[in-house]
Amino acid sequence: IRDLRDKVKFLPVKSKYKVYIIDEVHMLSKGAFNSLLKTLEEPPEHLLFILATTESQKIPATILSRCQRFDLKRIGADIIVENMKKICHELNIKYEEKALKLIAANSEGAMRDAQSILDRCISYNDDVVDYETVINLLGTVNYQVVLEAADAIVDKDMARTMSLVDNILNSGKELTFFLDELIICFRNMLIIKTTNSSDNLMRISEDEAEGIKNLNGKISVDEIVKIIEDLSTAQAECKRALNPRVLLETKLIKMLHNLNYVNLDSLIKRIEDIESNMQGNYQAQNFERKIEVKTTKVNKVPESKIEKSKKPEKIVQEPLQKKEFENKSDEVIFNSIIDGWQSILKEIRSENAGLQAIIRESKLTEVINKKAVFVFDPKFTFHISAANQPKNKQKFKEILSNFLNDNCEVEFTTAGKEIKQVNPKTTIEDVYEDLKNEFGEIVEFKQED
Known part of the structure; x- marks a missing residue:
């Protein structure tokens, strides 16, 4: 760049402009860009720069702001083929149309790459540019072999696939090249299957497109998508594998064994049919059950009471008998809760799933005077707060009491907080002792009738 800056100030000898073409300009260093910036800001009238790159995002914004940008598109395969035909005619070189199309497909829209491949083919064989020569130079696989491999995969023919x-x-072909060609083949099948057009196909001629159309009748879109995904995964893993051939054969065997695809439309229809049948059976069963219930009620009424039904009768509803609880000891209650803790949690979950998520973090420590004490870890501040809410505490008490068949209170606390055992006061002396400890000496005691 420093040498270029020294020469740009000289006028051109023959032409009106002096043109500098810098290819792969994104490879320049930051210092080189800074040196070029001054010249780009104030260029002489006779000077033109053409900066070519494939990665424009790597060029500094200061350079881009001083340039006029042109994005070049890929050249169509037909144009590349016509250009190569013209070159072959000028050099008196015979060629096969199929070979030139293969070169154009592998050049991926770059005329320079196509001419470079053509030059190598001419150097390899001076007489003619044929299809086999191009395949050998590119290291690719004959497309007819690729179609045979695709047909074997579609037919789920394990022996033929492994043999191919x-x-x-x-x-001597590269494994990654073969997989790439196979993926492109299934990609072309997918394009033809979904668009019913062969305008956007890759690396194939019109004759080869007919073979793909014949394969499309044997496979669905979902199956093609699944095969492309599996082959792409195999290709990525083979590049990193120590033994790519073994990995590829394993992947193909696994893929062919698991090609039990289910048509989505048929699956949805089957589910809808099952749901409609279940709903119809459920309604029929309900209708029959209602009829049976009504019939049973009518049959239970004796004939003697039918005549008296004209007189109004008072219906007296008997009060529900209150459930009688057992009187269990604290030790029995403690052991019952420990043994049936999972059953208690399931019962809580059926009533209130949120409460069950809170209670399951607690741990029973002791039972004092039929009061079960549950302890939470200090980090569960939300749980202890939610558990002590009156409605949650009452709900848990009801479920626990029903499970134990005994009235049991509950208390929630955090670990490290001691629970004082309170013994019931049985005599007046115990009450005096508590008053003395709380307020001091008793001066006078009066008992009123």
Whole structure:
């Protein structure tokens, strides 16, 4: 760049402009860009710069702001083929149309790459540019072999698939190239299957497109998508594998064994049919049950009471008998809760799933005077607060009492907080002792009738 800056100030000898073309300009260092910036800001009238790059995002914004940008599109395969035909005619080189189309497909829209491949083919064989020569130079697989491999995968023919893979790899072809061609083949099948058009196909001629159309009748869109995903995963893993051939054969065997695809539309229809049948059976069963209930009620009424039904009768509803609880000891209650803790949690979950999520973090420590004490870890501040809410505490008490068949109070606390055991006061002396400890000496005691 420093040498270029020294030369740009000289006028051109023959032309009106002096043009500098810098290819792959994104490879320049930061210092080189800074040196070029001054010249770009104040260029002489006779000077033009053409900066070519494939990664414009790597060029500094200060350079981009001083340039006029042109984004070049890929050249169509037909144009590339016509250009190569013209070159072959000028050099008196015979060629196969199929070979030139393969070169154009592998150049991916770059005329320079296509001409470079063509030049290598001419150097390899001076007489003619044929299809086999291009395949050998590119290291790719014959597309007819790729179609055969795709047909074997579609037919789920394990033996034929393994045989084709063995022949391709034994011929010296790169495994990644074969997988790439196979993925492109299924991609073309997907395009034709979904668009019913062959305008957007890759690396194939019109004759080869007919073979793909014949394969499409044997496979669905969902199956093609699944195969492309599996092959792409295999290709990525083979690049990192120590033994890529074994990995590829394992992936193909696994893929062919699991090709039990289910058509989504048929599956949805089956589910809808099952739901409608279940709903119809459920309504029929309910209707029959209602009829049976009504019939039973009518049959239970004796004939003697039918005649007296004209007189109004008073219906007296008997009060529900209150459930009688057992009188269990604290030790029995403690052991019952410990043994049936999972059953208690399931019962809580059926009533209130949120309460069960709170209670399950607690742990029973003791039972004092039929009061079960549950302890939470200090970090569960939300749980202890939620558990002590009156409605939650009452709900848990009811479930626990029903499970134990005994009236049991509950208390929630945090770990490290001691629970004082309170013994019931049985005599007046115990009451005096508590008053003395709380307020001091008793001066006078009066008992009123």
